[in-house]
Amino acid sequence: FHFLSRSQSNSLTTTRVLYKEIHNSTAHYFFRRISSLKLTKMSKKIVLKTSDGESFEIDDSIALQSETIAHLIGDDSASTSNGFPLANVTSNVLSTVIEYCKKHASVASEEELKKWDAEFVKVDDSTIFDLILAANYLNISGLLDLTCQTVADKIAACKDADEIRATFDIENDFTPEEEEELRRENQWSFQ
């Protein structure tokens, strides 16, 4: 059942999203297309269920920023009542992700978004990694790019290996001889 609404109409979107693959001896792919979204409708609510049992209800315009959810909707619009189970995402991570999606679904200038993003990623490392994993699972390209770039910038800001180890809490597992050889091999980068 689709309701015609004059105020809000979504045009036909044929989103072309390709696949997610797993590198093992049995690789499998899923590929879906959402041209069946001949929806001209009012904004629908979508329920997401996290791995720790909490439910989040959000507008579909926000949820559709996640390609994974967009597939699930396109496939089986009848099961929206039960909510989509997201086995890999916990509730606090999902709430942060929803915050991001809300901001990016709203009308705002690019400058404003950039500034907001810079503030958004000022969190501790474990949250950033959780966000990366969630963005990867939910396939939200904007969030994934943002978080990966943040981590990359953190690495690039470190001058040498010791700083990197300190920043990310990594233990050195090289023997002194190996360190000597490494220093010789990578001398060109110590500038």
Add this chain to the structure above:
Amino acid sequence: HSHVSLVIAFCMGELALLYFSFEQLDSAGTSPTEATLWAVIASSVRKALSRLLLLAITSGYGIMKTNFSGITLRMLLLGVLCFVTSVSIGLALQFESISEKGMNLILLFWATVETCFLQWIFRSLWKTLKNLKVDKRNIVKLQLYKNFAIVLVAMVVLNFAWVYVEVYVYDSLSELWQVKWIIPAFWYVLAYALLVVICFFWPPTEKPTRYLYVAEMEDEVEEEEEEEEEDGAGFKLKTRETSREHGVQPLGNLYFINRGAVNVRNTGLGNFHVLTDELVVDILGLLDATSLGNLATVTKSFYIFANHEPLWRNLVLDELKGEFLFAGSWKSTYVAACHPKFQLTGAGESVLKIRDFYSDYLFQSWLCANLEMKPEWLERDNIVRVRGISVEDFIAKFEEPNKPVLLEGCLDDWPATEKWSKDYLTKVAGDVEFAAGPVEMKLENYFRYSDGVSEERPLYLFDPKFAEKVPVLDSEYDVPVYFREDLFSVLGNERPDYRWIIIGPSGSGSSFHIDPNSTSAWNAVITGSKKWVLFPPEVVPPGVHPSPDGAEVACPVSIMEWFMNFYGDTKTWKKRPIECICKAGEVMFVPNGWWHLVINLEESIAITQNYVSRRNLLNVLEFLKKPNAKELVSGTNDRENLHDKFKKAIEGVYPGTIQELEKKAEEERRAEEEKVTFWDSASDSKAGAFKFSF
């Protein structure tokens, strides 16, 4: 190793028999004929086997790709000769039934055989050493063989010295008969010492189990031998790559071989360990070279991640574009170009070998880069081959019904087939820039790259403007007579790209795609060979996901991975693909709309052209008319108007052709419909001759 065991076994047998015979002699005064006979035979077999063993080792068996088929016969012959001579000497010595002259003759013959062996052994040793020296990555192997050579030379010198001793000293020692035995015993000691040395240099190691790949870190020589014979999952690896291995193992090794071992990947990544391998590589892909270099010194895990070749490849291609001199690996290429003062050790050999790093993603990437094509992937060859048919025959049998075919003999009059080779092209166009993947690079630089590379998706030189860049190449080839009708030529200079020169190393190629603009194509191999897999237009190959409008094709796997994971499926399908190996001098015809995948089995140079003839003119016009023509049409900058332009141009040069073809198509369609209605009426369903009515 089996050979060595055989030699040892025969040694023991010989000694046992000799001792038995001596016992008898000691107690009874006469030597037993039978036992002595067997002892002599055992001793001769041992001598022959040990010389053959030396010969096999020095020829580099198991170390290098020597072709043994021709030599084996000669070796066996020499071995048999040696055996026969030795037996006769032994018998003559034991039974003293032969004259002086006869004895001298046999001894002379024996000396000749020995000399043959000796010179053959040293000649092959010399050759092996030379071959090892050429390939700069086999430093450890070279050292091993050098040591062995030193030992051999020392043995020979000792041999000759002892001969001198035996000849001149032996007789004068007749009083000291108690110690006289040492002199002939020395030969045995020498032989035994050589055997010990061989066992020491080539100790046996564990054999790998099926489906799993185990790399030995300590001794590189073992690694080589293992890989040559390894069955694994039946994968044969390119031998030259073994020395660059960091030591990544697949997770299966962790679960089944080294149970309970700690995966250095996780401990070494710190907080990063929650991320998947692909995500870590993605993050590292955002770094610049200095940070990536620093990252390599953090932990063993980051060392392996930061040396992941695709990352450095992107850095090189982004920053240096086509202006790079490939130095064995992408990392050393980058460092050599941007920091020329620091020389990385030997062409990208990694300094550290890391144990206990398990990762399927990185291992898969390395495996696909270094795999050789399995023979069963190359077996099937079910394409039609023709030679010297007429153009009308070709059109009627293959172009009209849209069937692929392999044409032989078309290139016989091309000067290119004789002249073109890497050297010739370098001479003629060495510093002309050609399009290779995302960059343009000079041909000599490209060859430098393709010589030294082993990658999952090598850079492929595919240039559409080669004839304009190097006119002499244009003059040395000709369109085969079957494909002379080329309707896009009416557009003159505004025609889309239509001809390419294709040069690539082994392993390069194109994964599944349909040629653009609905054109047909021919592909002529000038040197090298290509493996083709074709599917008809309505059959989508396994592992390929086209979008419904055909604008995008998702084939995420590389060619090698497709063969590993999906090729087996095609064997069980009813609609089998058409496969073949196209060798130098043959031309492949690819009808329009057919899916095809090509992989170069060796370094290849080829020319391909896409064309439109009257047979597929209507298809092409249909295609260009499509509403999303902007994205689908390729090879030209003016995509939207191509249809109108082309139609107008055709009307101008060949007036009335389009109407003719359309009329013919209409007639055929009507004929099809009429056929259907006739059959319909003949069958029960519509005629109503017999009906149940309830």
